[in-house]
Amino acid sequence: xxxxxxxxxxxxxxxxxxxxxxxxxxxxxxxxxxxxxxxxxxxxxxxxxxxxxxxxxxxxxxxxxxxxxxxxxxxxxxxxxxxxxxxxxxxxxxxxxxxxxxxxxxxxxxxxxxxxxxxxxxxxxxxxxxxxxxxxxxxxxxxxxxxxxxxxxxxxxxxxxxxxxxxxxxxxxxxxxxxxxxxxxxxxxxxxxxxxxxxxxxxxxxxxxxxxxxxxxxxxxxxxxxxxxxxxxxxxxxxxxxxxxxxxxxxxxxxxxxxxxxxxxxxxxxxxxxxxxxxxxxxxxxxxxxxxxxxxxxxxxxxxxxxxxxxxxxxxxxxxxxxxxxxx
Numbered sequence: 001x002x003x004x005x006x007x008x009x010x011x012x013x014x015x016x017x018x019x020x021x022x023x024x025x026x027x028x029x030x031x032x033x034x035x036x037x038x039x040x041x042x043x044x045x046x047x048x049x050x051x052x053x054x055x056x057x058x059x060x061x062x063x064x065x066x067x068x069x070x071x072x073x074x075x076x077x078x079x080x081x082x083x084x085x086x087x088x089x090x091x092x093x094x095x096x097x098x099x100x101x102x103x104x105x106x107x108x109x110x111x112x113x114x115x116x117x118x119x120x121x122x123x124x125x126x127x128x129x130x131x132x133x134x135x136x137x138x139x140x141x142x143x144x145x146x147x148x149x150x151x152x153x154x155x156x157x158x159x160x161x162x163x164x165x166x167x168x169x170x171x172x173x174x175x176x177x178x179x180x181x182x183x184x185x186x187x188x189x190x191x192x193x194x195x196x197x198x199x200x201x202x203x204x205x206x207x208x209x210x211x212x213x214x215x216x217x218x219x220x221x222x223x224x225x226x227x228x229x230x231x232x233x234x235x236x237x238x239x240x241x242x243x244x245x246x247x248x249x250x251x252x253x254x255x256x257x258x259x260x261x262x263x264x265x266x267x268x269x270x271x272x273x274x275x276x277x278x279x280x281x282x283x284x285x286x287x288x289x290x291x292x293x294x295x296x297x298x299x300x301x302x303x304x305x306x307x308x309x310x311x312x313x314x315x316x317x318x319x320x321x322x323x324x325x326x327x328x
Contacts, residue, residue: 016080
């Protein structure tokens with residue numbers, strides 16, 4: 001199974017660059033995210049921070065502005081590593097490694113950040129999560145992102161729509177230009193979009209790893225049970241009504257809250273009341289089957305459904321962020 005990194009290396013791309021011309025607005029967005037995750041500036045200031053898969057480094061600019069004592073960036077994609085070296089190579093407290101996470105030997109960090117990696121890491125997700133967790137000191141914080149078939153349903157349908165136009169004999173960039181006029185109006189509905197249309201098409205429509213197995217919030221929380229506990233999430237939809245005197249260790253409360261609220265990941269424009277877990281499990285199953293059908297089609301099977309039109313303003317909530325405290 002091809003991974004994100006395999007695809008990036010094969011085509012020498014790093015389709016994650018953000019437009020941060022308005023740096024103040026970018027910093028405000030990142031500060032809002034960090035607050036949702038329970039990370040305030042003093043969580044970073046003077047601390048040892050590791051970021052795995054920082055891409056071209058736009059988000060790292062904000063983290064660096066919070067004055068960590070030591071900031072390590074681990075980026076095995078050579079194209080992205082070049083951008084990091086150009087941006088941060090002269091910073092005294094920033095260290096850039098081109099190794100993979102598995103080969104990187106550093107540990108005992110106060111904060112470990114890993115965005116955009118685990119959600120579509122496929123069969124390796126649990127192993128990667130273990131490797132990340134080992135880098136965090138007890139009492140430290142791990143930030144990861146998750147994706148599930150509900151949150152990515154709208155983009156899966158866009159991918160199905162794109163199959164009518166993609167030319168298998170064309171190059172990656174030729175297909176990007178074919179799809180650009182189709183999806184530019186869709187992305188124009190997202191007023192806070194910071195990635196280019198071209199990069200979004202490469203990463204979400206043409207990247208074969210993007211239609212692989214997902215790694216959801218319950219997947220992550222079940223796997224780290226006993227080692228990490230939930231600190232925060234974005235969007236902040238996990239509800240905890242336990243009385244603090246009765247609170248017991250563990251993440252089951254967060255998993256239960258997820259299953260009551262995950263229908264709201266389907267369309268970012270809507271927020272509805274909690275639903276029965278059984279209904280949301282049916283929704284998850286339906287979105288998963290749709291995803292599996294498209295994946296099979298891209299590997300040569302017949303497509304079980306046709307898609308002629310799609311609401312251009314419909315986007316799911318994509319990836320969700322989790323912050324976790326290491327407790328053992």
